[in-house]
Amino acid sequence: MAHHSSFESLAIYKEATLFSDAILEIICNTSLNKDYKLREQINGSSGSIMDNIAEGFGRGGNKEFIMFLSYSRGSCSESKSQLLRCFRRNHIDESTFNKLNNDAENLINQLSKFINYLKSSERKGSKFD
Template sequence: MPTIKNFEDLEIWQKSRILCQNIDRHCLKNNKFQKHDQNQIDRSSASASVMDNIAEGFEREGNREFANFLTMSKGSAGEVRSQLIRAFDRNYLDESTFLMLKDEAINMSKKLSGFINYLKNSEDKGNKFNRNKENE
């Protein structure tokens, strides 16, 4: 497996970006949403939390820290799902849009869980620890 040098190369970050774009398109630019609801879903959506925590965790260059940030991302993906349910219940979203966005959020959670497990079980501790070994 090639070494990933930038968070932008991570599939989970790319998928979170797509989720962010879809939240923007279907929720933030949807006139049915009240301003408060738009702000809430924007803050927890991929634009503000899922996507950013993946990036921040990656940049810290330690697998343990990265896993912690991915856990925060996973929590935010659950929050997005809850807010989508509320938006659907308030008739802000039609059923097909709701199901599409909800499925994206569920898949994001699953991918994050898989990556968290990978990092926790990996013998490699991350780049910042590998550099220290090289300097010895």
């Protein structure tokens, strides 16, 4: 894997950003906008996915990065649960739910692969270079 100079260049960060943007789209354009508690929860958890990738990258060490990627994976699972609540409360239709749920599952899988890659890497992180 190439060395990256910024978190913005990471494919996983770009995917997390697209997911967060898709969540914002349903917040702005559905009845979820009026379900204040759930709206804030899903906005927070979807944003946390990308934020934890950025924070972990910024720490400069693989051990810390792995920890923050794990937090991102947890936030992604949290978003999946909240998406199910959105669907059950009729804020989103089944096709929107299925698409976003699949996107979240893909993110979880990508995060897991990235974590496994970092665990097996001999490089300890940029702060050790």
